[in-house]
Amino acid sequence: MVQETLVQIGIVVASVVGLWIGARWLVDAVVNLARRAGLSDLTIGLTIVAVGTSTPELAVSIDAAAKGLGDIAVANVLGSNVYNLAFILGVVAIVRVIPIAESLVKRDGVALLASVVAVGVVLADLVVTRLEGAILLSLFVGYTAWLLRANRAGNAAAESDTASTDTTDRPAFGARDAALLVGGLALVLVSGDRLVVAASALARGAGVSEWVIGGTIVAAGTSTPEFAVSLVALRRGSLGVSVGNVVGSNVFNATGIVGVAALVAPLSVSPSTFATLAWLAGISVVMVAALWTGRVLSRVEGSLFAGSEVVRWALGLLG
Template identity: 65%
Template structure:
């Protein structure tokens, strides 16, 4: 009976991985077409719509944890996911393909990433994230998104002005195209989120069956599991040459996690922390600064840099699993 149950869980994991890949392909393709039609760059769409959508698992986990007073899980989920996004996901993408970076991602969104990271760490540093701090974080995100959408439209209009005239579409054609791609975007996002949830649940059951403790499950499978949508979307976008979506998704998700998810969690209920968080916060700041510095100096992420970032995440996991930090 146990073997049958384990086989079922393995099957669910396999199906979930396939679902993640299919959903991510639908999401990326529809986002790229939609971006062209609504006058936003792929990078802006990746930083906003895709980033917010793929961060839904973190939002659900953090909100649930906040409601029952589990501040350590709520904040730990955000911090762990952000480190995983920057170090492992961006690292793996860079290992597979050298990633050139748009200037705006470095100067505008790199700064936003650092500001949100430092503000988030400051709010966490006294072991309590208050409702007031949460409201400020959410307000800052609203201002950032307003600026981002405005600059994204401006950038795309400038690009259109430089393009040769001749190819136009009617209003009806544009609306039909948008409607179809909105449906595909929602369908792709739903498949990614459901598949990610199924994978986390089945992997957790397999770990419990193997005698792995709940703490280890929470610190590894859940932290990485809530980031499976970001991983799938970034990987598919990279393979399809949509690097704006791939990198924008990671950077945007991190800003969204720190400002919105942690902010909303604190507004629901002040987040009190009891565990030792110093090493994790230090690691988050170090990885964020290192990634932005690498982008600033070379405006690209090389395979060597990607290997270093991914390797640092493996080391972090080993340190955590062995109880060294």
């Protein structure tokens, strides 16, 4: 029994590493492709990178939905969103105080809160139907299209500095990028499948609910790409990208991923959903309010947010 548990833990660790490496390969390839298309770095950070770093959540949730594990599919998304906002942005703020652009708060902060409301509405009856999944997915597609259009229309001058209209100045999308794209996607899909299977086995063996496992260990594991990208962006001085990556990922998780997972198979979840939803709503409101009023995330605020995630984990795993 002990040996089997150790094997499952090893699979979880290996799967998380695989998700992180695969997502990095995938993001690198997609970012190069986006630059080839003439998108600015800010647009890439809010859309392409945000979606790319969420590919582990997407792979895990789709795989869980196909296996009839609705709790893991949804808990992974909601738990990842809480982890992204509270722990990742909290740690980033502890490392360095984060000033936030007004446009990012007003535009994407509102979108973040709207995504929480949308996923909360469809989960109110503890079931997400294919129709509700399609609606959520359409909301994400509409938001992304609006974001790209608004960015291009409102920041044409800025984009001309970061993305020349002369395609000869843009990086070519070559064989290496194609290999990273295919290899990264394959690694994410395989690692996501193994993570779901191992986490489910651990939950059953330890007597811990699949919801708790999905909302803590799996959620943190699939959020490693967001953590890595935010820290790298911070080191390079791209503070807006650090926040934009997290906010954009959360919007995609709540609308795009839950939507796609429900299209694969209708999702049924346990009443534990409401507690996690309430926690996510509270963290989202407080985070947006903190950014809106101060336009900065201080080290003290970052410590409080990160600490709240430690408390959530303790309550979940010990309760």
